[in-house]
Amino acid sequence: MSAKVISVANEKGGVAKTTSTAAIGSVLSRMGHTIILVDLDPQSDLTISLGVEPKERNIHDCIFEHRKLKAWPINENLVLVGGSPELTPIDFLDNLKKDEEYQYENPRMIIKHLLEQAKQKCDYIILDCPPNLEIITQNALLASDYVLIPSEAHSFSINGVENIIDQISRFKKKANPDLEALGIFLTRYRTNTRSHEDLVEYFNKNHPDIFLKTYIHENITIQEATHSGRELEEHDLFKKKKSMIKKKEPFKGLQDYRSLVNEILNRI
Numbered sequence: 346m347s348a349k350v351i352s353v354a355n356e357k358g359g360v361a362k363t364t365s366t367a368a369i370g371s372v373l374s375r376m377g378h379t380i381i382l383v384d385l386d387p388q389s390d391l392t393i394s395l396g397v398e399p400k401e402r403n404i405h406d407c408i409f410e411h412r413k414l415k416a417w418p419i420n421e422n423l424v425l426v427g428g429s430p431e432l433t434p435i436d437f438l439d440n441l442k443k444d445e446e447y448q449y450e451n452p453r454m455i456i457k458h459l460l461e462q463a464k465q466k467c468d469y470i471i472l473d474c475p476p477n478l479e480i481i482t483q484n485a486l487l488a489s490d491y492v493l494i495p496s497e498a499h500s501f502s503i504n505g506v507e508n509i510i511d512q513i514s515r516f517k518k519k520a521n522p523d524l525e526a527l528g529i530f531l532t533r534y535r536t537n538t539r540s541h542e543d544l545v546e547y548f549n550k551n552h553p554d555i556f557l558k559t560y561i562h563e564n565i566t567i568q569e570a571t572h573s574g575r576e577l578e579e580h581d582l583f584k585k586k587k588s589m590i591k592k593k594e595p596f597k598g599l600q601d602y603r604s605l606v607n608e609i610l611n612r613i
């Protein structure tokens with residue numbers, strides 16, 4: 346077994362990187378795949394959104410103390426390596442300098458080496474990147490087989506997507522020949538909105554091979570799940586139990602992410 350490593354990346358904040366990392370991890374794990382999620386953003390939103398207190402078993406401790414991954418269980422197939430406020434680019438580079446064991450290591454390869462052992466123990470490792478293309482995201486891109494690019498459905502989003510696509514091409518040429526853009530997908534989509542339709546047209550024209558068919562709609566269940574401490578599949582069950590109307594099929598937000606996961610699996 347060697348896990349596929351997927352980075353969820355875009356230099357823009359608020360495009361649903363964290364929401365999508367959690368939702369995709371949730372759906373894949375309930376399908377029976379074993380998953381490690383890693384929170385690489387010092388803001389630690391992924392960790393908080395899954396109801397974990399990021400004091401221990403966080404990425405900073407894994408790198409600088411344990412020298413291997415340690416994770417929190419979320420469900421029987423899903424674990425989380427927590428985020429750390431000490432994982433800013435400045436602190437990270439500073440700590441590497443102070444640490445004798447890392448003196449001669451390439452600072453962009455630290456996370457790749459950290460994941461090596463864990464790759465033998467699960468099906469997928471998903472990395473939630475911070476909203477920039479600095480040293481931590483560069484580490485993620487060197488450690489990954491694939492990059493998923495969420496884009497908010499707004500024409501201001503084009504630059505952010507183009508920049509990560511450029512970065513992927515550069516890394517592929519110079520440092521990680523295995524790296525592939527797995528797909529661009531739209532988040533917080535609302536039908537019949539002019540700026541959304543313009544963006545669809547742009548991606549269909551400029552990136553037809555990697556523009557995914559599934560759109561993640563603006564949806565209250567998705568938003569609630571992010572702020573509930575429950576993963577999306579669990580939140581869907583919770584909501585159904587509480588609802589007066591008995592409902593078998595999942596709420597729309599979960600339907601969208603299940604459809605996205607199926608589309609992704611067909612490309613891996």
Ligand SMILES: Nc1ncnc2c1ncn2[C@@H]1O[C@H](COP(=O)(O)OP(=O)(O)O)[C@@H](O)[C@H]1O
Nearest residue numbers: 358359360361362363364533562563564568571
């Ligand atoms: N499809 C959606 N519908 C409604 N709210 C969403 C959706 N996707 C994300 N959000 C909300 O948008 C905000 C930003 O999402 P987040 O995943 O934190 O973005 P990023 O990690 O790219 O900064 C969060 O409050 C989240 O709940």
Ligand SMILES: [Mg+2]
Nearest residue numbers: 362363386390
């Ligand atoms: Mg985030």
